[in-house]
Amino acid sequence: MHAATRELAQAIAAARRITVVTGAGVSAASGVPTFRGEGGLWRQYRPEELATAEAFRRDPALVWEWYAWRRERIAGCEPNAAHHVIAGWSRRPGCRVITQNVDDLHVRAGTRHLIRLHGSIWEMSCWDHCGQAKWRDEAWSWPGPGEVSGAMANRRLPRCIRCGGLARPAVVWFGEALDPADVDAALGACDCDLFLTVGTSAVVHPAAGLVHEARRRGAFTAEVNLDPTPASSAVAVSIRGRAEDVLPRLARP
Ligand code: OAD
Secondary structure (H helix, E strand, O other), X not given: OOHHHHHHHHHHHHOOOEEEEEOXXXXXXXXXXXXXXXXXXEOOEOXXXXXXXXXXXXOHXXXXXXXXXXXXXXXXXXXXXXXXXXXXXXXXXXXXXXXXXXXXXXXXXXXOOEEEOOEEEEEEEEOOOOOXXXXXXXXXXOOOOOOOOHHHHHHOOOEOOOOOOEEEEEEXXXXXXXXXXXXXXXXXOOOOOEEEEEOOOOOOOOHHHHXXXXXXXXXXXXXXXXXXXXXXXXXXXXXXXXXXXXXXXXXXX
């Protein structure tokens, strides 16, 4: 075991209050596409071009087609070793897990005290804000080939279960505010002994700022990521590697 891995494993074993923040890299080994880097693009679009209210207003069928593609991919995925290690840590008192992932894999691995900053891809909400609370819909899928163009596609998009208007994915898009309760909970989780960021490019705020906040409050900070990120130089220990390989080693010092 490398010295940095051993140091972090010992720090994790000794910490009373651990906070873990995760991104798409944690689910990569499960087969969920990441947003940035290799395989991160859908057709020619970047996430910032599709995950916005503006994109949905302009072309709801295009945005729903992207979400349908992601839902289909995710439906066939299982939690991997990294999710299971984090779920194990979450059973320790004082451990909190914050995720940007909308894929439900932390939930399916049995993670407790989970703060889901960006929502769930399996939930929908009313685009017209009719007052209906968000609801879960795992059944809707993109209409088959031949039914996907223009007005036909728009007629097959999911509808609000209350008012019949257009439904949207109940996820947080660029330019939208996060649920204030989730932000409060995430900031509260920065009061910890050890703050570990895993599998995130650390460029999307506010999640990307949490590690700096935790460090400011005196936490020991660490990162596990395949590639260097803006957080790498700020943390006390930075381990370059795959979450599904590194986390099981961290769990057994
Ligand atoms: P990104 O796709 O931006 O970053 C994934 C990070 O994981 C990259 O730094 C990869 O190097 C790393 N990575 C890939 N495979 C890995 C593995 N097996 N183990 C460890 N690291 C690995 O995903 P996020 O940082 O989660 O938001 O993206 C943040 C937000 O941007 C998402 O929640 C989403 C997106 O647009 C919204 O849709 C609002």
